[in-house]
Amino acid sequence: MEKSNMPVWFITGCSTGFGRELAKLILKKGWNAVVTARNIDQVMDIVEGYEDTSLVISLDVTDKTQVSNAVAQAQEFFGKIDVLVNNAGYGYFSSIEEGEEEKIRAQFETNFFGLVNVVQAVLPGMREKRNGHIINFSSIGGLRAFTATGYYHATKFAVEGLSESLSQEVAPLGIKVLLVEPGPFRTDWAGRSTSRTPVSIKDYQETVGVRMDASQIGSGKQQGDPVRGCEAIIEAVYAEHHQLRLLLGEPAFKMAIEKTEMLKENFESWKELSLSADFPESER
Numbered sequence: 001m002e003k004s005n006m007p008v009w010f011i012t013g014c015s016t017g018f019g020r021e022l023a024k025l026i027l028k029k030g031w032n033a034v035v036t037a038r039n040i041d042q043v044m045d046i047v048e049g050y051e052d053t054s055l056v057i058s059l060d061v062t063d064k065t066q067v068s069n070a071v072a073q074a075q076e077f078f079g080k081i082d083v084l085v086n087n088a089g090y091g092y093f094s095s096i097e098e099g100e101e102e103k104i105r106a107q108f109e110t111n112f113f114g115l116v117n118v119v120q121a122v123l124p125g126m127r128e129k130r131n132g133h134i135i136n137f138s139s140i141g142g143l144r145a146f147t148a149t150g151y152y153h154a155t156k157f158a159v160e161g162l163s164e165s166l167s168q169e170v171a172p173l174g175i176k177v178l179l180v181e182p183g184p185f186r187t188d189w190a191g192r193s194t195s196r197t198p199v200s201i202k203d204y205q206e207t208v209g210v211r212m213d214a215s216q217i218g219s220g221k222q223q224g225d226p227v228r229g230c231e232a233i234i235e236a237v238y239a240e241h242h243q244l245r246l247l248l249g250e251p252a253f254k255m256a257i258e259k260t261e262m263l264k265e266n267f268e269s270w271k272e273l274s275l276s277a278d279f280p281e282s283e284r
Helices: 017-028 065-080 099-127 152-174 201-219 226-237 252-271 271-275
Strands: 009-010 034-038 053-059 083-086 091-093 132-137 176-183 193-195 247-249
Touching: 009 017, 009 201, 017 034, 017 065, 017 226, 034 065, 034 201, 053 065, 065 099, 083 099, 091 099, 099 132, 099 152, 099 176, 099 193, 099 226, 132 152, 132 226, 152 176, 176 226, 176 252, 201 226, 252 271
Parallel strands: 009 034, 009 083, 034 053, 083 132, 091 193, 132 176, 176 247
Antiparallel strands: none
16 A cells, blocks of 8 residues: 555654554554654654654644644645544642642643644544544543542543544544543553642541552552553554444453442432422423
């Protein structure tokens, strides 16, 4: 096949974790990859030997001008973008009460608004050719929440809602949306990619503090394999029957099923109270 006919993947956050491994897999397959990172020195090794099928761009997703320029550069170089991967993001550990506004807003700027910036920049090209695939990285933390990471969950719950609406808006235009929901994986999420506000309020030490300590101790020992996770993502993109959500890893699958059961129990237990809020049937 000619280079122009090979799929073009535009991937954010390629310096570590899923973004890095996905870029490597795409290039190894002989496909085209737009490899982006805030510091391109951290990704140059990925594209060695793949100069004809790769394009490295410095990109901070919170900068709309940079995003627009990066998308335009990619489209000029490859002629199209077939698959967008919104992977850039990071964690933030803090109790809700002790959360620092500057850190909270910064995380939303990257995890949510940065994702929006890239989606909005890529959609016109996908709409024009009536084809495309948008992969938004959420997390099992986009489906259920735990102590210490409330603000991170808030960003990912936002990504979930946005993606669910987006999928309905663009489906008639030939564009598919995939929400990727990993559990614990051996990426740098709990390491240097995470910001922390130490617990100083004693009342939160046994909840928030314990989980923060556990996350640090468990970093690098998670059962999720990023390479196998990326292979699953690629398979899902080209699957015959598309689904909106892709859970990654056994812990994520189990926690998601538990969440659905908890929701059902919650809803059913207050069914009568919920229904009592309607006008009586005779008055409708």
